Amino acid sequence: MPELPEVESVRRQLDPELSGRTITDAWWDPIPTLPRQFHQVGLLPGRKIQGVGRKGKFLIAPLDQGLELILHLGMTGAFRFDRDDDWVRARLWLDDGRTLVFRDARRFGRIAVVEAGDYGSLPTLAALGPEPLSEEFDLRRFVADLGRTRSAVKPYLLSQRPVAGVGNIYADEALWTARIHPASRRVGPTRAAALHTAIRDVLSAAIEREGTTFRDFQMVNGESGRNASFLVAYGQEGRPCPRCTTALRRMVLGGRGTTYCPRCQRP
DNA sequence: AGCTGGGCCTGAGCGC
DNA sequence: TGCGCTCAGGCCCAGC
Structure with missing residues:
Protein backbone atom coordinates (compact mmCIF):
# COMPACT_ATOMS: atom_id res chain seq x y z
CA MET A 1 0.00 0.00 0.00
CA PRO A 2 1.80 3.07 -1.16
CA GLU A 3 2.04 5.63 1.63
CA LEU A 4 4.45 8.53 2.01
CA PRO A 5 7.68 6.46 2.16
CA GLU A 6 6.72 4.37 -0.86
CA VAL A 7 5.63 7.41 -2.88
CA GLU A 8 8.82 9.26 -1.91
CA SER A 9 10.90 6.28 -3.07
CA VAL A 10 9.10 6.36 -6.42
CA ARG A 11 9.57 10.14 -6.63
CA ARG A 12 13.31 9.87 -6.10
CA GLN A 13 13.58 7.45 -9.01
CA LEU A 14 11.18 9.30 -11.32
CA ASP A 15 12.51 12.83 -10.84
CA PRO A 16 15.90 12.40 -12.55
CA GLU A 17 14.34 10.39 -15.37
CA LEU A 18 11.50 12.82 -16.14
CA SER A 19 13.02 16.24 -15.41
CA GLY A 20 13.40 18.15 -18.67
CA ARG A 21 11.61 15.52 -20.74
CA THR A 22 8.81 16.48 -23.10
CA ILE A 23 5.75 14.25 -23.43
CA THR A 24 5.20 13.49 -27.12
CA ASP A 25 2.03 11.41 -26.85
CA ALA A 26 -0.31 9.97 -24.26
CA TRP A 27 -2.67 7.01 -24.06
CA TRP A 28 -4.98 6.07 -21.24
CA ASP A 29 -7.72 3.54 -20.64
CA PRO A 30 -10.58 4.95 -22.74
CA ILE A 31 -13.30 3.43 -20.56
CA PRO A 32 -12.25 3.96 -16.96
CA THR A 33 -14.63 2.38 -14.49
CA LEU A 34 -13.89 5.06 -11.92
CA PRO A 35 -15.12 8.38 -13.28
CA ARG A 36 -12.23 10.44 -11.94
CA GLN A 37 -9.42 8.00 -12.67
CA PHE A 38 -8.09 10.04 -15.58
CA HIS A 39 -8.64 13.78 -15.72
CA GLN A 40 -7.54 15.98 -18.64
CA VAL A 41 -4.73 13.61 -19.64
CA GLY A 42 -5.28 14.73 -23.22
CA LEU A 43 -3.53 18.01 -22.35
CA LEU A 44 -0.19 16.24 -21.91
CA PRO A 45 1.24 15.87 -25.45
CA GLY A 46 3.72 18.69 -26.05
CA ARG A 47 4.16 19.52 -22.37
CA LYS A 48 7.58 19.62 -20.76
CA ILE A 49 8.07 18.09 -17.31
CA GLN A 50 10.03 20.36 -14.99
CA GLY A 51 10.49 17.87 -12.15
CA VAL A 52 8.68 15.46 -9.88
CA GLY A 53 7.66 16.62 -6.42
CA ARG A 54 5.38 15.16 -3.77
CA LYS A 55 2.71 16.20 -1.30
CA GLY A 56 1.67 13.38 1.03
CA LYS A 57 0.88 10.43 -1.21
CA PHE A 58 0.43 12.61 -4.32
CA LEU A 59 3.20 12.96 -6.89
CA ILE A 60 3.08 16.44 -8.40
CA ALA A 61 5.03 17.20 -11.56
CA PRO A 62 5.07 20.85 -12.66
CA LEU A 63 4.71 21.25 -16.41
CA ASP A 64 5.13 24.22 -18.72
CA GLN A 65 2.15 26.49 -19.48
CA GLY A 66 1.28 26.68 -15.77
CA LEU A 67 -0.01 23.12 -15.59
CA GLU A 68 0.63 20.33 -13.11
CA LEU A 69 0.58 16.58 -13.60
CA ILE A 70 -0.87 14.84 -10.53
CA LEU A 71 -0.15 11.12 -10.06
CA HIS A 72 -1.61 8.92 -7.32
CA LEU A 73 -0.71 5.25 -6.95
CA GLY A 74 -3.90 4.22 -5.14
CA MET A 75 -3.51 0.65 -3.91
CA THR A 76 -1.62 -1.13 -6.65
CA GLY A 77 -0.32 1.61 -8.93
CA ALA A 78 3.27 1.49 -10.20
CA PHE A 79 5.38 3.26 -12.79
CA ARG A 80 7.81 1.45 -15.06
CA PHE A 81 9.57 2.26 -18.31
CA ASP A 82 9.01 0.36 -21.56
CA ARG A 83 6.78 -2.40 -20.22
CA ASP A 84 3.50 -3.81 -21.44
CA ASP A 85 1.03 -6.20 -19.84
CA ASP A 86 -2.64 -6.60 -18.96
CA TRP A 87 -2.46 -4.09 -16.09
CA VAL A 88 -1.20 -1.10 -18.07
CA ARG A 89 -3.75 1.72 -17.68
CA ALA A 90 -1.79 4.61 -19.22
CA ARG A 91 1.32 5.32 -21.28
CA LEU A 92 3.29 8.54 -21.72
CA TRP A 93 5.72 8.63 -24.63
CA LEU A 94 8.80 10.79 -23.98
CA ASP A 95 11.17 12.66 -26.25
CA ASP A 96 14.07 10.39 -25.26
CA GLY A 97 12.34 7.45 -26.92
CA ARG A 98 11.18 5.81 -23.73
CA THR A 99 7.60 5.14 -22.59
CA LEU A 100 6.51 5.72 -19.01
CA VAL A 101 3.93 3.07 -18.21
CA PHE A 102 1.32 3.26 -15.43
CA ARG A 103 0.27 -0.19 -14.20
CA ASP A 104 -2.65 -0.49 -11.79
CA ALA A 105 -4.43 -3.80 -11.26
CA ARG A 106 -7.15 -2.49 -8.95
CA ARG A 107 -7.68 0.84 -10.70
CA PHE A 108 -7.61 3.00 -7.56
CA GLY A 109 -4.76 5.09 -8.94
CA ARG A 110 -5.34 8.44 -10.61
CA ILE A 111 -3.75 10.70 -13.16
CA ALA A 112 -4.87 14.31 -13.50
CA VAL A 113 -3.67 17.41 -15.30
CA VAL A 114 -4.71 20.63 -13.58
CA GLU A 115 -3.90 24.32 -13.48
CA ALA A 116 -1.08 24.60 -10.94
CA GLY A 117 -2.54 24.55 -7.44
CA ASP A 118 -6.12 24.07 -8.61
CA TYR A 119 -7.10 20.92 -6.76
CA GLY A 120 -10.87 21.18 -6.94
CA SER A 121 -11.05 17.81 -8.67
CA LEU A 122 -8.91 16.21 -5.93
CA PRO A 123 -10.56 17.05 -2.60
CA THR A 124 -8.10 15.11 -0.44
CA LEU A 125 -5.19 17.00 -1.99
CA ALA A 126 -7.06 20.29 -1.62
CA ALA A 127 -7.52 19.68 2.13
CA LEU A 128 -4.16 17.98 2.68
CA GLY A 129 -2.42 18.48 6.02
CA PRO A 130 1.21 19.48 6.53
CA GLU A 131 4.21 17.49 5.31
CA PRO A 132 5.33 15.42 8.29
CA LEU A 133 9.07 15.67 7.59
CA SER A 134 9.11 19.42 7.01
CA GLU A 135 8.86 22.46 9.25
CA GLU A 136 5.20 22.69 8.20
CA PHE A 137 4.41 19.91 10.67
CA ASP A 138 3.88 22.24 13.58
C1' DA B 1 -19.08 21.53 9.23
C1' DG B 2 -17.46 17.24 10.82
C1' DC B 3 -18.00 12.58 11.16
C1' DT B 4 -19.56 7.70 9.66
C1' DG B 5 -20.14 4.03 6.78
C1' DG B 6 -20.60 2.23 2.32
C1' DG B 7 -18.70 2.06 -2.44
C1' DC B 8 -15.37 1.45 -6.06
C1' DC B 9 -11.89 -2.51 -7.89
C1' DT B 10 -9.70 -7.16 -8.64
C1' DG B 11 -6.00 -10.65 -7.27
C1' DA B 12 -5.10 -13.80 -3.57
C1' DG B 13 -6.48 -17.17 -0.52
C1' DC B 14 -9.68 -20.12 1.31
C1' DG B 15 -13.37 -23.90 1.75
C1' DC B 16 -16.00 -27.16 -0.49
C1' DT C 1 -10.11 -28.83 -10.54
C1' DG C 2 -12.71 -25.03 -10.29
C1' DC C 3 -16.17 -22.29 -8.42
C1' DG C 4 -17.80 -18.85 -5.28
C1' DC C 5 -16.99 -16.26 -1.40
C1' DT C 6 -14.32 -12.96 1.51
C1' DC C 7 -10.62 -9.87 2.34
C1' DA C 8 -7.39 -6.10 1.41
C1' DG C 9 -7.28 -0.58 1.60
C1' DG C 10 -6.24 4.05 -1.37
C1' DC C 11 -9.91 8.05 -1.85
C1' DC C 12 -14.76 9.69 -2.55
C1' DC C 13 -19.31 10.86 -1.23
C1' DA C 14 -24.08 10.62 0.47
C1' DG C 15 -26.37 11.32 4.52
C1' DC C 16 -26.68 12.16 9.14
Missing part, protein backbone atom coordinates in the same frame (compact mmCIF):
# COMPACT_ATOMS: atom_id res chain seq x y z
CA LEU A 139 3.53 20.59 16.97
CA ARG A 140 1.14 23.16 18.39
CA ARG A 141 -1.21 22.89 15.45
CA PHE A 142 -1.11 19.07 15.63
CA VAL A 143 -1.90 19.14 19.36
CA ALA A 144 -4.80 21.51 18.69
CA ASP A 145 -6.14 19.38 15.83
CA LEU A 146 -6.10 16.20 17.92
CA GLY A 147 -7.75 18.02 20.79
CA ARG A 148 -10.53 19.36 18.60
CA THR A 149 -11.58 16.30 16.62
CA ARG A 150 -14.28 13.94 17.82
CA SER A 151 -12.99 11.08 15.67
CA ALA A 152 -10.99 8.11 16.83
CA VAL A 153 -7.32 8.95 16.37
CA LYS A 154 -6.43 6.41 13.70
CA PRO A 155 -9.25 7.21 11.25
CA TYR A 156 -8.45 10.87 11.82
CA LEU A 157 -4.83 10.30 10.78
CA LEU A 158 -6.00 8.41 7.69
CA SER A 159 -8.11 11.42 6.64
CA GLN A 160 -4.85 13.16 5.61
CA ARG A 161 -6.02 16.38 7.33
CA PRO A 162 -3.88 16.55 10.49
CA VAL A 163 -0.81 15.33 8.63
CA ALA A 164 -0.12 14.22 5.05
CA GLY A 165 0.94 10.80 3.85
CA VAL A 166 0.11 8.48 6.76
CA GLY A 167 -1.79 5.35 5.65
CA ASN A 168 -2.84 2.13 7.30
CA ILE A 169 0.63 0.65 7.83
CA TYR A 170 2.38 3.68 9.30
CA ALA A 171 -0.65 4.72 11.34
CA ASP A 172 -0.48 1.37 13.18
CA GLU A 173 3.30 1.68 13.54
CA ALA A 174 3.22 5.25 14.85
CA LEU A 175 0.36 4.63 17.29
CA TRP A 176 2.19 1.59 18.69
CA THR A 177 5.36 3.64 19.06
CA ALA A 178 3.47 6.42 20.87
CA ARG A 179 1.54 3.89 23.03
CA ILE A 180 -1.84 5.26 21.92
CA HIS A 181 -4.83 3.00 21.31
CA PRO A 182 -6.00 3.46 17.70
CA ALA A 183 -9.61 3.99 18.80
CA SER A 184 -8.72 6.65 21.37
CA ARG A 185 -10.77 9.85 21.23
CA ARG A 186 -8.79 11.52 23.98
CA VAL A 187 -5.29 12.33 22.84
CA GLY A 188 -4.00 15.16 24.99
CA PRO A 189 -0.95 17.37 24.48
CA THR A 190 1.62 14.96 25.94
CA ARG A 191 0.49 11.99 23.88
CA ALA A 192 -0.01 14.17 20.80
CA ALA A 193 3.61 15.24 21.10
CA ALA A 194 4.69 11.60 21.36
CA LEU A 195 2.64 10.81 18.25
CA HIS A 196 4.14 13.77 16.40
CA THR A 197 7.61 12.39 17.08
CA ALA A 198 6.59 8.80 16.31
CA ILE A 199 5.14 9.73 12.91
CA ARG A 200 8.36 11.47 11.91
CA ASP A 201 10.55 8.63 13.19
CA VAL A 202 8.52 5.84 11.59
CA LEU A 203 8.29 7.59 8.21
CA SER A 204 11.99 8.58 8.19
CA ALA A 205 13.11 5.03 8.91
CA ALA A 206 10.83 3.64 6.22
CA ILE A 207 12.15 6.10 3.63
CA GLU A 208 15.70 5.01 4.41
CA ARG A 209 14.59 1.44 3.60
CA GLU A 210 12.77 2.59 0.45
CA GLY A 211 9.34 1.72 1.80
CA THR A 212 7.37 -1.37 2.75
CA THR A 213 6.61 -4.08 0.22
CA PHE A 214 3.88 -6.28 1.66
CA ARG A 215 2.83 -7.69 -1.68
CA ASP A 216 2.35 -5.23 -4.51
CA PHE A 217 4.59 -2.22 -4.04
CA GLN A 218 7.46 -1.89 -6.50
CA MET A 219 9.69 1.02 -7.34
CA VAL A 220 10.33 2.29 -10.86
CA ASN A 221 13.33 -0.01 -11.16
CA GLY A 222 11.20 -3.01 -10.14
CA GLU A 223 12.80 -3.44 -6.74
CA SER A 224 10.90 -3.91 -3.48
CA GLY A 225 11.16 -1.79 -0.34
CA ARG A 226 13.05 -3.28 2.58
CA ASN A 227 10.92 -2.04 5.50
CA ALA A 228 8.48 -4.99 5.80
CA SER A 229 10.66 -7.02 8.15
CA PHE A 230 10.95 -4.03 10.50
CA LEU A 231 7.19 -3.66 11.12
CA VAL A 232 6.28 -4.05 14.78
CA ALA A 233 2.48 -3.70 14.62
CA TYR A 234 0.96 -3.80 11.14
CA GLY A 235 0.22 -7.38 10.11
CA GLN A 236 1.73 -8.77 13.33
CA GLU A 237 -1.53 -10.00 14.94
CA GLY A 238 -0.89 -12.71 17.52
CA ARG A 239 2.82 -11.99 17.83
CA PRO A 240 4.18 -10.78 21.17
CA CYS A 241 4.38 -7.03 21.63
CA PRO A 242 8.11 -6.15 21.43
CA ARG A 243 7.66 -3.93 24.52
CA CYS A 244 5.53 -6.01 26.88
CA THR A 245 5.17 -9.46 25.19
CA THR A 246 1.33 -9.30 25.25
CA ALA A 247 -0.13 -10.86 22.10
CA LEU A 248 -0.97 -8.13 19.57
CA ARG A 249 -4.66 -7.93 18.73
CA ARG A 250 -6.52 -7.10 15.54
CA MET A 251 -9.69 -5.05 15.19
CA VAL A 252 -11.54 -3.31 12.38
CA LEU A 253 -11.62 0.46 12.84
CA GLY A 254 -13.19 2.77 10.30
CA GLY A 255 -13.38 -0.19 7.96
CA ARG A 256 -9.62 -0.78 8.11
CA GLY A 257 -7.67 -3.65 9.62
CA THR A 258 -5.88 -2.41 12.72
CA THR A 259 -3.27 -4.18 14.85
CA TYR A 260 -2.33 -2.91 18.30
CA CYS A 261 -1.12 -3.96 21.74
CA PRO A 262 -4.10 -4.19 24.10
CA ARG A 263 -1.86 -3.69 27.12
CA CYS A 264 0.53 -0.87 26.39
CA GLN A 265 -1.51 1.18 23.89
CA ARG A 266 -3.90 3.12 26.13
CA PRO A 267 -7.34 4.45 25.18
